[in-house]
Amino acid sequence: MDSPTAVRVRGLAKRYPDGTLALDGVDLDVAAGECVALLGPNGAGKTTTLEVLEGHRSRDGGEVSVLGEDPATAGLAWRARLGIVLQEATDAGDLSVREAVRHFSVYHRDSRDPEEVIALVGLEDAARHRVRTLSGGQRRRLDVALGILGRPELLFLDEPTTGFDPEARRRSWDLVRGVRAEGTTIVLTTHYLEEAAALADRVAVLVGGRVVETATPRELGGASRRGATVRWTEGGVPRSERTDRPTEVVRGLLARPELLVEGEVPGLEVHRPTLEDAYLALVDGVSGR
Ligand SMILES: Nc1ncnc2c1ncn2[C@@H]1O[C@H](COP(=O)(O)OP(=O)(O)OP(=O)(O)O)[C@@H](O)[C@H]1O
Numbered sequence: 001m002d003s004p005t006a007v008r009v010r011g012l013a014k015r016y017p018d019g020t021l022a023l024d025g026v027d028l029d030v031a032a033g034e035c036v037a038l039l040g041p042n043g044a045g046k047t048t049t050l051e052v053l054e055g056h057r058s059r060d061g062g063e064v065s066v067l068g069e070d071p072a073t074a075g076l077a078w079r080a081r082l083g084i085v086l087q088e089a090t091d092a093g094d095l096s097v098r099e100a101v102r103h104f105s106v107y108h109r110d111s112r113d114p115e116e117v118i119a120l121v122g123l124e125d126a127a128r129h130r131v132r133t134l135s136g137g138q139r140r141r142l143d144v145a146l147g148i149l150g151r152p153e154l155l156f157l158d159e160p161t162t163g164f165d166p167e168a169r170r171r172s173w174d175l176v177r178g179v180r181a182e183g184t185t186i187v188l189t190t191h192y193l194e195e196a197a198a199l200a201d202r203v204a205v206l207v208g209g210r211v212v213e214t215a216t217p218r219e220l221g222g223a224s225r226r227g228a229t230v231r232w233t234e235g236g237v238p239r240s241e242r243t244d245r246p247t248e249v250v251r252g253l254l255a256r257p258e259l260l261v262e263g264e265v266p267g268l269e270v271h272r273p274t275l276e277d278a279y280l281a282l283v284d285g286v287s288g289r
Contacts, residue, residue: 005065006032006154006185007053012062014048014209022048024209026062032153035176035186037196040206041283046189047087049206050156053187054084067154080109083152083184085143087159092142097134098127101145108150120178121145122171137168144172148179155179157188161195173198193276205279207286221278233267234259246270 007030014023023045030036038046051057052064055071055078064071069078092100101118105111118127121141126134131142140160147155160176161169169192176199180186190196196203197217204214213220228246232239232253243249253265 004032006030006034006067007036007187008063008065009049009053010063012049012052012064013060014045014052014057015060022209023052023059023062026206026209026211028204028211028214030185030187032185033180033183034201035180035188035199037200037203038187038189038206039191039193039196039203039279044206045209046206047158050158050187050189054082054156055079080150081153083147083150083155085147085155085157085160087162092131095131096128097123097131097142100131100142101149104146105149110151111149112151114149117145117149120148121175136163137165140164141168141172141175144175148184152184154185154187157186159189159191161190161192169195193274193279197275203275205282207283212286213282217275220275221273221281224281225273225278227273229271231267231269231271232259232265238267 007028009026009028012023012026012028013021015021026045026049028036028049038049040046048057052059053066053071055066055074058072066074067078067081071078092103095103097118098114101114105114105117118124121144123138123141123145126138131139134142140163144157144160147157157176161172164172173195176186176188180199186199188199200217202214202216203220204211205220206212215222219225227242227244230241230243230246230249230253241249250265250268250270253259253268259265
């Protein structure tokens with residue numbers, strides 16, 4: 001890896017007091033300036049991993065280095081370099097949005113201007129509203145505002161857009177991209193594959209407390225991503241063919257005049273495996289379903 005490492009995790013293990021083995025040897029590297037998405041089914045260990053990296057959760061084994069320090073022993077100066085957006089919304093019920101952002105800005109030595117942050121997350125029109133009256137999406141944007149207030153070097157986002165409508169999700173992607181463009185390293189978790197594809201340089205797939213594959217969104221799944229499926233209908237009957245040369249298959253179909261309706265191949269589709277296809281194949285393969 002060329003850039004300095006922001007996060008280095010080797011053999012991270014965590015068992016909860018009730019006996020649940022949440023992490024069973026997680027390995028993960030995140031380069032400075034990189035955006036990495038942790039993917040995985042419910043209960044795979046994404047949040048637990050983030051919590052250990054943030055210094056909020058103890059571990060039972062493994063080596064963890066975050067911005068050059070071990071989160072288990074790092075102090076306040078280290079913590080000030082992190083931005084954290086947890087799954088639960090920030091508790092600031094009786095304050096207005098503006099009051100909440102100003103209130104939390106005081107904790108940072110080099111805080112961004114609260115008004116600038118409010119504008120950045122698109123909450124200008126809600127700046128005077130009480131936090132408890134905000135919609136779920138607005139709450140989440142406030143959480144992100146508080147997460148980036150202190151100009152963090154490393155930002156953790158746990159499911160930043162869960163419950164967002166599609167437009168709000170896209171706006172929040174722009175926001176995350178903007179933060180990243182400023183050089184902030186980002187580790188996020190998400191259940192939205194298109195979100196991972198839109199934001200992450202690399203995705204790490206966790207299943208059963210282990211990282212089973214790390215790759216760029218384009219390359220995840222390796223060989224299973226190559227090739228395509230051509231679908232069409234023939235006399236009303238659906239047909240399909242898997243191929244590495246879809247253009248050739250389509251050319252073959254066009255060469256059969258009896259198949260064409262007004263010059264078109266009925267129901268023609270060329271499907272290339274998506275990140276979601278690769279992810280599902282990986283998760284199903286590992287969990288043996
Ligand atoms: N405080 C806790 N006490 C006991 N078990 C826990 C605790 N928190 C999480 N677990 C368990 O640890 C495992 C990993 O949970 P974790 O929340 O890290 O997964 P996740 O990948 O973030 O899941 P989700 O996608 O549902 O948020 C699960 O089996 C979960 O039930």
